Amino acid sequence: MTSEITVHYLEHSRGTRALWLLEELGVPYTIKAYKRNPKTQLAPPELKDIHPTGKSPLVVDKDGKVLAESGFICKYLIDKYGKGTELEPRNEQERNDIEYNLFAAESNFMTAGLALYIDHVAVQQAPTGFSFLLRRLFNVIESKYARPEMHLCLSLLNDQISKNGYIAADHLTGGDIMYENGIDFMKQLDPSLLDKYPAILKWFNKVHERPAYKRAVARGVESVAKL
Template sequence: MITVHHLNNSRSQRVLWLLEEMGVPYEVKRYQRDAKTMLAPPELKAVHPLGKSPVITDGGETVAESGAIIEYLADKYGQGKLLPPPGDPARRAQTYWLHYAEGSLMPPMLMALIFAKVRSAPMPFFAKPIAHGIADKVMGGFVSPQIKLHLDYLEAELGKAPWFGGASLGASDVQLSFPIEAAAARGGLDDSRPRLVDFLKRIHARPAYQRALEKGGPYELMRG
């Protein structure tokens, strides 16, 4: 039996969605973030040394990192529906997006969250102008332009096909869901990019996505 070690408001939500799409039985072991620090509890270190989520156990296998988990599950249980077999040209596109989601798209989203926290963090009054000035400089000079670059790129890609991997939902769409949802929450994604907005509406309407929300519990991304 597959066990998803699920941290609330985390990347592991998309692992539940993937499993629901494939119709594979699994169980969920829930972990709650610390209410003050928003960090994962130390119990997760008993599953994987980094103590982060997502991580799954499947028999004697322990697999961590979202992309690796999605690739492992889709290869083993997906019967080629969400991830083409190695050697298939369509596999390269899926593999690209699986890596792009966390390697290129997610870092500026995290930086936006960090600098938003810097601006809202309690500090001595004399330090606020300095901290706010640094945050605004980095956001305006690097983070916001990077987010715009990526959102424009993704919007254009969805003009070529309805899903990032092609004509039908693939593993890469599951992987990309988290950073695109993060962009809608804190990264400036709005109706000016209708294809990305429609992408989110379509995945949110899927019965498998809804079932995953029921299994994973309340899901509010990137809260400060």
Template sequence: MRIVHHLENSRSLRVLWMLEELGLDYELRQYPRDPKTLLAPPALRQVHPLGKAPVLQDGGHVLAESGAILDYLADRYDTQRQFSPAAAPADSAERIAYRYWLHYAEGSAMPPLLLTLVVGRIRTAPMPFFARPIARRIADKAERSFVGPQRRLHLDWMEQRLGQSPWFAGERFSAADIQMSFPIQAAAARGDGLADKPALRGFLQRIAERPAYQRAEAHGGSLQALRGD
């Protein structure tokens, strides 16, 4: 039996979504965040040493990292190759794009968004009154000089890609789109949002309309109030 260890309001919703797209049965074990720190509870360390979600148990395998889990599920269970272009030639444009976006989501897209979260917390963190102006100036400078420009750079790149094709790997939906969903949802909730990104807003609308995504949210909870993990 497949078991998904799922942290509320987190990246691990993508694993539930992939399982729903594949029509696979699974047992869902949900973990609440610490109400003060918003971090994962210590119980997750009994599943995986890093104490992070998602974690998938499939038979004797224990897998962490959402991209690796999606890749594993596509390789093992997507026999019709609906959600990965693994049957295409290794040098095909679709397969190269699929591999790129599957890894880009966490490797390049998420760091500026996590920094946006950190900078925001610096502004609002409890501290002595005399330290607040200093902390805010540091946060504002980081936002202006590095975090904001990096966030906009990556959002422009994603917007450009979806201006060329409806999905990240090309003309058809794939696991790369599942993996890319979280950075875009996080961007919509933080920083400047997606007010000037019609292609990204359209992408979020299309995935929200997928029945498998709706089932994943029904089981694992909504991501409407992203707080990071």
């Protein structure tokens, strides 16, 4: 048992979701930071001592309960600590819309995102002599599956934001916390992907202006710098 929530935070990771969420909720927390393995970019094995997935974010609640999967972490912490905050669902319909987005951000969206990322890495790191062949293979995967799927997700998101102002409602919800990281990932991979989605770009800049988001990023960076 600890007196504060602990966030197990891996550098440059979805761990930012947990930090941002707790900043928005106004719940005090401690960060235990980890660096990635410089060769593999994987998390260090110690994270598996906290939860068998060994992936970040992992959150240990004040009562010692270990939480994994960022979508579940959002739902659990908002249900427990979000009463009266901006993140609290206002009615049943909103709760459903929010929970749909908690799932979608790590399923449909991330599946297409990771396919794009793998294509990118495979083509970049192809051994000499194989790169032409690999490029052809991955171009097919990218053009027939990954890009059309990603554009489908982005177009749905753009419509949701145009209608609501935020991802799932007319105020910040767990959906925004989940998607910010995914959009950031895609923007870094290929900034032109977002050119056709002005509502997403406006929303992305808007959430980055939130003091809680800025505090979360600063605390994450500071915790890794101290390692």
